[in-house]
Amino acid sequence: MGALRVELRSVYVAYQDIERPALKNASLFVGENRVVVITGPNGAGKTTLLETCLGLLKPFKGVAKLLGVLTTSRKLHDVRKLCSYLPQNFMRGPYESYTAKQVIAMGLLSLRNTPSTLTASDVNKIRSIAKLLNIESLLNEPIGKLSGGQQQRVFLARALVREPLVLFLDEPFSSIDPEGRRSVVELLNSYTRERNATTLIVSHIVDSELMRMANAVVFMSNGEVVRIEGAPH
Ligand SMILES: Nc1ncnc2c1ncn2[C@@H]1O[C@H](COP(=O)(O)OP(=O)(O)OP(=O)(O)O)[C@@H](O)[C@H]1O
Ligand SMILES: [Mg+2]
Structure with missing residues (x-):
C-alpha cells in the first residue's frame, strides 16, 4: 500500500452545536493514484467532509491528516500548497x-x-x-x-x-453539459493516473462514467459515512 494522502480517523466536526455534529465518527483513508467519489443527499455532510480533509474545518474529536500532516499542525500550510480545492459555490x-x-x-x-x-x-x-x-x-x-x-x-x-498532488472537487460537473462532463471525467482520470495523484470528487450523480473511473465510492447520510464501496487506498 502506498502512502496515505487523506486520513480521517473517527472524526467528529461541528459548526456550532456539538450535540448535533455535522460529521459523526467519519473514517476515510485515501491513497495515491486514486479517484474517490463522495455522494449522498443534501445536507449529508459531503462538503463538511471535504473541508475537514483540507483542514479548513478542525475535528473536535478524532484525527485528520492531509499528506501525513495533522490538520491542526502548523505544517499544514506547506502541504496545502500541494493541493487544490474547487468549492461548491464558485x-x-x-x-x-x-x-x-x-x-x-x-x-x-x-x-x-x-x-x-x-x-x-x-x-x-x-x-x-x-x-x-x-x-x-x-x-x-x-x-x-x-x-x-x-x-x-x-x-x-x-x-x-x-x-496538485491532491485534488478536492465539490460538485465540479453541476453546470457542465453531458458531453463536457464526459471529457472532464476523462481529463481528471488521466491527470490522476499520469501524476499518481489523488482526486476526491463530491457528486450527487454517480453515473457509469464516474463509476468506471472511481476506485471507490463513499456514501454519506446524516453526517455519517454509511458505506464505502471499492478500494480507496
Ligand atoms: N457554515 C455552516 N454553519 C452551520 N451549519 C452548517 C454550515 N455548513 C453546513 N452546515 C450544516 O452541516 C450539515 C452538512 O452540510 P454540508 O454542507 O456538509 O452538506 P452536503 O452534503 O455538502 O450538502 P449539499 O449536497 O447540499 O451540498 C447540514 O446540516 C448543514 O446545515
Ligand atoms: Mg455540499
Missing part, C-alpha cells in the same frame, strides 16, 4: 472583472511566497490547461460574463494548473 457575479486567464493564473501565483508576475512557462501552462478544458477562446473574457458551465471550466483549470 459562481461569480456579472460585475467581476478579472479575466478567465487572471483567474487561472491565481492558481499558480498563490503558490509563490512573494508577489510575482507570470513567466513564459506559466503562460504556457495556462494555455495548455485551457485547451484541454476547451476554454482557450475565453481566456481574455471577464469571468462574470461567462456562463455557469464556462466558469466551472475556468475554476477547474485554476485547480489543475497548480499540478
Whole structure:
C-alpha cells in the first residue's frame, strides 16, 4: 500500500452545536493514484467532509491528516500548497472583472511566497490547461460574463494548473453539459493516473462514467459515512 494522502480517523466536526455534529465518527483513508467519489443527499455532510480533509474545518474529536500532516499542525500550510480545492459555490457575479486567464493564473501565483508576475512557462501552462478544458477562446473574457458551465471550466483549470498532488472537487460537473462532463471525467482520470495523484470528487450523480473511473465510492447520510464501496487506498 502506498502512502496515505487523506486520513480521517473517527472524526467528529461541528459548526456550532456539538450535540448535533455535522460529521459523526467519519473514517476515510485515501491513497495515491486514486479517484474517490463522495455522494449522498443534501445536507449529508459531503462538503463538511471535504473541508475537514483540507483542514479548513478542525475535528473536535478524532484525527485528520492531509499528506501525513495533522490538520491542526502548523505544517499544514506547506502541504496545502500541494493541493487544490474547487468549492461548491464558485459562481461569480456579472460585475467581476478579472479575466478567465487572471483567474487561472491565481492558481499558480498563490503558490509563490512573494508577489510575482507570470513567466513564459506559466503562460504556457495556462494555455495548455485551457485547451484541454476547451476554454482557450475565453481566456481574455471577464469571468462574470461567462456562463455557469464556462466558469466551472475556468475554476477547474485554476485547480489543475497548480499540478496538485491532491485534488478536492465539490460538485465540479453541476453546470457542465453531458458531453463536457464526459471529457472532464476523462481529463481528471488521466491527470490522476499520469501524476499518481489523488482526486476526491463530491457528486450527487454517480453515473457509469464516474463509476468506471472511481476506485471507490463513499456514501454519506446524516453526517455519517454509511458505506464505502471499492478500494480507496
Ligand atoms: N457554515 C455552516 N454553519 C452551520 N451549519 C452548517 C454550515 N455548513 C453546513 N452546515 C450544516 O452541516 C450539515 C452538512 O452540510 P454540508 O454542507 O456538509 O452538506 P452536503 O452534503 O455538502 O450538502 P449539499 O449536497 O447540499 O451540498 C447540514 O446540516 C448543514 O446545515
Ligand atoms: Mg455540499
